[in-house]
Amino acid sequence: MKSVKIFSSKMVTNSDIRRQVFESGGYGEPIVVYGPQACGKTRNAEAVAKYLNRPVVIDDYLFERSLPDGCVALTYLEPPQSKPFHGFRAIKFSDIEGKI
Template structure:
C-alpha cells in the first residue's frame, strides 16, 4: 500500500474493531483511528473516520467500511 487508504463509516460500524485485519489485508503501515479529515496522512496510512466531508488529496483511495468488510470476507 503506497498512498493512504481512508475507510469511512458511521460510529460503531466495525472500523476500529477490524483495524488490525484491515491493516493486514490492505498492506498498510499504521492505523490512524478517528481521523479528523484534516490531519496529514503519510504513505501507508490506513485512516479510519466517520467524517464524510473532507477534501481528498490526489492519489488517496476512499472506501466505505462495508466495502472494506466485504474485501476481508472475500480474502478468507
C-alpha cells in the same frame, strides 16, 4: 506483514507516523476507510490494515491534517472533496467488511 500498529489521531504526529511506516516497510498512497460510528472499523482495524497492506492504522481521523504515505486512517466522516485532502484513496468500510 508481521504486525500492525494502531494509533489515535489525537496522540500521534505525522513524523511519528512516517517513522512507524518506514520501520514497518509500508508504502503506497494513504487510504481512508470511512463508515458510520460503531460499524466495526476500529474493532476490525488490524484485519483492515492487513487486507489493505498498510502496517500503520490511524484511528479517529478527522481530516485535521494530510496523511503520510503507507498508512490507513479510520473515520466516521465522509471524505472532503477539497483540494488539500487529495492524495489519498477513500474506501467505504461496508465495501470491504465482508472481505476481511
